[in-house]
Amino acid sequence: SQQGEEDPQALSIQEGENATMNCSYKTSINNLQWYRQNSGRGLVHLILIRSNEREKHSGRLRVTLDTSKKSSSLLITASRAADTASYFCATLPNDYKLSFGAGTTVTVRA
């Protein structure tokens, strides 16, 4: 079953703007991961943040994790048309069964 819930479900922004999406989860986790999926294709791993970390950066991506609120956010800065995709958070609980949130569909307008 899904552990993570994401919002918003969909996001439309202008090229160059920032995109922020949030993920909430229910149980304790080992780590939280974010993935991107272009339409009908496989998922691509973006970033992993461990339960003892609070913030992580990778290029134009910034992820935060608040384990007390059981929530995470993904920020994409200076968005590009190529960032148009669905973004999923995924939580890894102690049974190591990665579970995906509902996803946020991001559309970047040129």
Next chain:
Amino acid sequence: DTEVTQTPKHLVMGMTNKKSLKCEQHMGHRAMYWYKQKAKKPPELMFVYSYEKLSINESVPSRFSPECPNSSLLNLHLHALQPEDSALYLCASSRSAGELFFGEGSRLTVL
């Protein structure tokens, strides 16, 4: 390019057919997964093979059966499927608790 290879990319089968989906990775990962994804939904975990031990999502019907011939290969055998089983089937592999590497998926249509 993905380092997890899934075949076939597309499969159309009738409800009485028996077919298999194949997945291969050469990254030395000891965990492999099958996920099912319906349109506009997140992937749902079906099976995990971790260090030769199988873990099953109990909601998966028995018409799906996984097979792990060796640590690089993972098959999903399909038998007597229903139209509602039409979906994108994704294979992935990982080291212990790290990121998953996904294949491009096998698009299955059951007529």
